[in-house]
Amino acid sequence: MSDDSQRPIVVKKIKKGGHGHHGGAWKIAYADFVTAMMAFFLLMWLLGSVSKGNLKGISDYFSNPLKVANSGGEGAGDATSLIKGGGNDITKQAGQVNKGSPAAEEAARDKRRLSDLKKKFEALMDDKAQTNSKLSQYKSQLKLDMVAEGLRIQIVDEQNRPMFKSGSSDLEPYARDILNEIGKLLNDVPNDLSVSGHTDATPFGGGQNGYSNWELSSDRANAARRQMIAGGGMDGKKVLRVNGFSDEVPIDKGNIYNPVNRRISIVVLNKDAEQDIRDQVGSPPPDTAASAPAAKS
Template sequence: MSDDSQRPIVVKKIKKGGHGHHGGAWKIAYADFVTAMMAFFLLMWLLGSVSKGNLKGISDFFNNPLKVANAGGSGSGDSNSVIQGGGNDITKQAGQVKKGDPPVQTEAAQDKKRLSELKQKFEALMNDKIRDNSKLGQYKEQIKLDMVAEGLRIQIVDEQNRPMFKSGSSELENHAHAVLQEIAQLLNEVPNAVSLAGHTDGTQFAGGAAGFTNWELSSERANSLRRELILGGFVPGKVLRVNGFGDVIPLDKNNVYNPINRRISIVVLNKEAESDIRKLAGQTEGLSVTGPADGFVNPIQQPTQ
């Protein structure tokens, strides 16, 4: 029998080493995370720069793509794409509006706005004069304002008991002087040139020098209007045209003898009409309407007496 005490004792020591190598898997996961975040922020930026209409189109497409594709309309694209803004050229979007400074008004638009404001101011002035019981206020029913192709037209028509001129004459009645001079002050508030015209009714002129007709009478009345406006302070150089139309353009075509056919008119010209008149007269270069240019004499300003 062997002695157990003589057996050798074996001691096993387990040496613990460091952590094992995990590889580069974590780097791939981190890169995927960063890429996803970049894509998310890029999506947020794109959505923030898209108009509400386009957002609705995209939303409609994802809610019901077949309906949008078949029915068309907002969200159906500008070409062959079902998403608005798609197609060959995504810059050509229907209804796209540039964001930025508002468009500068054209000269014609500014001119139209100025004449419209003058019309409103004239109407307001008439109402004030009625309350003050002035001469101009008493003419409310005889003064007609309307916008025509050439600009703002102001017509003063005769009434049976309140004519502007003495019968068969170009001499203004006493009450007409104050009316025209008040109008002159208002016309000076805009830089536009004016065209003046006189009209008669169908009654043929029976007195005066031989050959004197309604043509001569209407022309002289228009020129009397010009002189009275200038006396009221109107800038002479802003008078561009003085016409007499006789009785050929009545307001009341059914009754050419109606007193309203006897009238004088002032047209505050827009820039286009002024340019056309100057071209018809043979002027090729524009002149300021606020006064004659140096060395230029306006024949309209010369006295006709």
Template sequence: MSDDSQRPIVVKKIKKGGHGHHGGAWKIAYADFVTAMMAFFLLMWLLGSVSKGNLKGVSDYFSNPVKIANAGGSGAGESDTVIQGGGNDLTKQAGQVKKGDPPSQTEAAKDKRRLSALKQKFEALMDNKIKENSKLAQYKNQLKLDMVAEGLRIQIVDEQNRPMFKSGSSELESFAHEILQEIAQLLNEVPNAVSLSGHTDASKFAGGAAGFTNWELSSERANASRRELILGGLEQTKILRVNGFGDVVPLDKNNIYNPINRRISIVVLNKEAESDIRSQAGEQQDAPAEANAPAAEK
């Protein structure tokens, strides 16, 4: 029997090989990640630097791109949006995209500011005149200024014992001459046209020529006011309309016999109202040059 302790000891050494080469795929993935991060930060920067109107345009585009495409112009909501819309923009000046607000809107805003400034200036002038002339101070309550749809309205109303005109007549009282001439100077400071209208109370006109009513009286008083404004220096071409309303548009509807219903109303017209009046009167738009050219001789 052999001794096991005398057996040779064999040691097996297993040599493990190193990791194999993985190639460059990780570099491509890393480059894609860096590119995505750069795009993300660029997007954040753009969103932080644009206006709210542009953001709304982008939001509207992704919410309903078909609607934006059909709307035309430069996008949704704002005229300066990033996304350009399709279709035909009727207000465009050149090409497809309109630039800025339509001229009519810009002109309307300028018109409103101009008439508001005229109202403030008129109020300041009347305050100064009242301080300088105690006689004019008693007529302050007869002047009423307000902004209406057609523009700035200046009304001179009657009081019980202080009418603008002699009873049943279109002859102006002395204070009315002075007020109308002061107004004439102010009206020349703006390019706007002017409309004049006369009003009476509901008292029936008595005496005079047959058929002479409050309609005729209000019309004649409006025309007398027109003449006085021109005497005060108002350019004749600025007066666009003169009419009489009789007693059908009372200032005090609860008391149609109230003296304040007898009044002269002067409206400094905004451009839109002026255009409407001219259109109603039958004024035609300028015809194209070809239409106005004389026909060729045959």
């Protein structure tokens, strides 16, 4: 047997104590997190403070930075930018650059022009001293109002004083005088016109087969157009549309046979209404049509 006393003695020592040292890496991660949160809230505050124009400019920059840089570097934001206004209070509107668009300025001028024209008509209708003014003599048959398309001038019939001969598009002498005066005034404004004819609900009793109030109202509108040109000296190209509505749009809906429903309606069109009419028929604006090359035959 071997001598156990000669075996080597191995002593295992187990150290007990706290966790090992982790270093400062967690502090760096936490600092990065706090910085990112601060940047996020700052971004949210800035986005909530700028105008829609600036937001559009920022969006355009990130979508196509090269295009924005080549166009001047200020982005596509509008002139209402809070940045351009400056000042201590970013919500303050005073001092900001706010240039209206050409279209908005033209619309404002157009509205003022039609309003001034309405006042001019009313002055001529009210001035009893102007004995030569046909408008003042027949004031009761003239109605003016502003509608969505522009300034509407309506010449209505009276029981004992119709504008046209019965069942005809032949104008009575006094109606010619009124249309001559209107044509002279309308020639002074650059706006185009829409002319429409209306009848009452009395069925058309004579004439050719198929001729009805539809044809009669259209013929009367066209007769009014011709009179303003021939007697009033109005430029014929100012008339953009001629319509006949028969008895479909009465003034007195309670009595569709009322003479007041027989009328000629002349609308001095604003620019939006004029463009809408051109768009409906696919016609380009006058300047575009004039510049287009002539078609070869």
